[in-house]
Amino acid sequence: MKRSTIQRRQDAERERIDHCQAVLRRVVRQARPTPDFGKALEEAGRGFSGEVVRDPQVWHPQMKTRDAARLRLAAARHLFALYPVPGMLEQIWIDDTGLDAAEVRLRRQWYVTVARGRSLYKSDASPWLSRREVHAFLHATPGLDFDEAFWEAIACSGTADAAMALRIARSKIARVPRDEIGFWRGVVRFFCANPVSPERIDDLCDYLAECRRHDPGYRLEGRTLPALTRRMNEWHHDLAAIERIEATQRRAHGRGPHPWAVDASWAGSPLADWEWAPSSKDAKAKGERFVVRQLKRADELVTESRELRHCVSTYAGKCIAGKASIWSLRRCTKDRIDRLLTIEVDPQDRAVQVRGFGNRPARDDERQVVERWARARGISWR
Numbered sequence: 001m002k003r004s005t006i007q008r009r010q011d012a013e014r015e016r017i018d019h020c021q022a023v024l025r026r027v028v029r030q031a032r033p034t035p036d037f038g039k040a041l042e043e044a045g046r047g048f049s050g051e052v053v054r055d056p057q058v059w060h061p062q063m064k065t066r067d068a069a070r071l072r073l074a075a076a077r078h079l080f081a082l083y084p085v086p087g088m089l090e091q092i093w094i095d096d097t098g099l100d101a102a103e104v105r106l107r108r109q110w111y112v113t114v115a116r117g118r119s120l121y122k123s124d125a126s127p128w129l130s131r132r133e134v135h136a137f138l139h140a141t142p143g144l145d146f147d148e149a150f151w152e153a154i155a156c157s158g159t160a161d162a163a164m165a166l167r168i169a170r171s172k173i174a175r176v177p178r179d180e181i182g183f184w185r186g187v188v189r190f191f192c193a194n195p196v197s198p199e200r201i202d203d204l205c206d207y208l209a210e211c212r213r214h215d216p217g218y219r220l221e222g223r224t225l226p227a228l229t230r231r232m233n234e235w236h237h238d239l240a241a242i243e244r245i246e247a248t249q250r251r252a253h254g255r256g257p258h259p260w261a262v263d264a265s266w267a268g269s270p271l272a273d274w275e276w277a278p279s280s281k282d283a284k285a286k287g288e289r290f291v292v293r294q295l296k297r298a299d300e301l302v303t304e305s306r307e308l309r310h311c312v313s314t315y316a317g318k319c320i321a322g323k324a325s326i327w328s329l330r331r332c333t334k335d336r337i338d339r340l341l342t343i344e345v346d347p348q349d350r351a352v353q354v355r356g357f358g359n360r361p362a363r364d365d366e367r368q369v370v371e372r373w374a375r376a377r378g379i380s381w382r
Contacts, residue, residue, distance in 0.1 A: 035063055040071035044093065045079050047105065051112045052079045069094040081115040086138055088149045089114060107146060114138065128181055133157050141166055147174040154185060158192035168192070171201040176209070183212060186220045194225040207232040238302045245298040245316040264298035269325035269345060274373050287334035292343070292373045295326045304328055304342055310359045312342050323347060329370065340366055351381035 003011075041056045059078045065071065073093040092107040099107070106124070113123045121134040129137060129150075136156040140149035152169035159165055168191055176184050187208060191201055207228075211218045220228075246264045277289035295301050298316060304326070305313035318324035329341040341362055344353040354362050354370060362370060374381045 035066055035071060036068075037061070037071065037075070040068065040075040041079070043068075043072050044075035048080070048108070048112055051116065053082055053116060054078055076111065077115075080112045083115060083117045085111055085115045086140065086149075087142070088140060088144055088146045091145060128178065129153060130157065141169070144169060145174075150174070150178075151188065155188050155192060158189045161192075161195070164192060164195050167198050167201065171198055172205040173201070176205075180212070183219070190220050190223075190225075196225070200229075204228060204232055207235050210235065234306060238299070238306060241302045241305070241313050242298040245301070245313070245320075248317045248320055265296050266320050267322075268294050268296040268319065269349075271325075271345075271349070271377050271379075274376055276369070276372060276376075285333040287332070289332050290369050290373075291330045291332055292327050292370075293330065295328055300328075301326060304339065307339050308342055308355075308357050310342065310355055310357075312344075312355075315344065324352075329366065329373070341370065343370065345379060349377075349379050351379050354381075 037059065041059065045052060045056065056079065059075065061074055061078075063071065063074060073090055076090075076093045089107070089111045092104065092111060096104045096107075110120060110124055113120050120138065121129065121131050125134050125137070133153040133156070137149055137153035140152055141162075144152060148169040151174045152165050155165035155168040156162070168188055173184060173187060187205070196204075208218075208220075242264055271294070273294060274292040275289060277283070295304055296319075301316055301319070302313045305311060312326060315324060315326060319326060323346070325345045327343040327345060328339060329343065331338045331340055341354055341356050343351055346352050351370070351374060354367075356362060356366070370381065373379070
């Protein structure tokens with residue numbers, strides 16, 4: 001049925017009104033929720049009810065912010081603060097990203113202790129900081145976070161140079177685990193006595209962390225900056241060599257995901273490692289034994305090359321391709337382990353090269369051990 005002109009005009013008017021209302025719904029600002037003061041008080045006081053110095057019910061701040069973090073800090077100030085607190089301690093109420101529950105609890109406890117005017121050293125900090133260091137921590141350089149202020153305080157106890165202490169605080173030392181504070185205190189003292197640039201501090205920290213990972217008993221006592229720098233440069237050289245070996249693996253096996261591409265290792269020879277201990281009559285030291293171990297990882301090959309000062313790390317391509325296996329002869333005693341020889345074995349189980357430090361040939365006593373190993377594993381060697 002044909003619609004009249006009046007009906008068409010009414011339909012058009014209704015469509016126009018619906019469109020206008022839809023636009024208004026999109027652009028009209030929604031009513032802002034009121035600040036949740038109760039939630040802020042509950043979050044700030046959780047676990048510290050016995051430390052509260054003011055009645056939570058009388059807190060009626062004239063705050064317009066809806067930011068939960070800022071409300072939580074304001075609630076903490078109301079509940080605990082009788083005295084001003086440094087900013088790096090207040091930060092824990094604003095942002096605890098990346099911190100576990102124990103660390104959040106510790107930092108909030110430190111805030112409460114300082115806010116109430118109690119001794120931070122006596123109450124909480126004595127396991128890590130001295131009285132002097134606690135004082136320096138509470139008067140840290142503005143702008144530092146908790147960890148940076150912590151390590152600046154330790155650095156201040158080792159040097160009167162405030163700029164040096166600040167460089168240390170802003171280095172990677174500020175991110176080391178606090179449960180290894182004994183070792184890293186020694187590192188801070190080392191840098192206080194041997195001032196270097198922030199970039200060099202970070203480079204050396206990476207190297208020292210790697211040394212610590214391989215040897216939990218590693219210490220800096222008796223070491224010099226030139227010697228440490230030389231060792232660090234060797235480590236960087238080793239890392240570059242390992243990267244080249246990994247690149248060789250990728251070229252040999254393609255660019256897809258492979259299990260050996262993760263740790264730069266290869267299958268190697270099926271022959272087992274070997275160990276022999278001379279009789280007590282023939283042994284030259286207590287607990288003497290000889291071990292021949294196959295090297296099947298990039299880092300092992302690079303370390304062997306560096307320790308014996310030869311070029312066996314360049315043989316990684318042959319190992320990856322299955323054209324050679326590399327073995328290390330070591331003499332072990334009760335007190336130490338000495339690398340003696342590096343041996344290359346071809347796929348036909350023939351020992352084609354035997355070299356010691358600086359590519360020297362095997363000595364007579366070492367040849368006898370190698371011959372014993374060769375007979376035990378069916379390896380031919382002239």
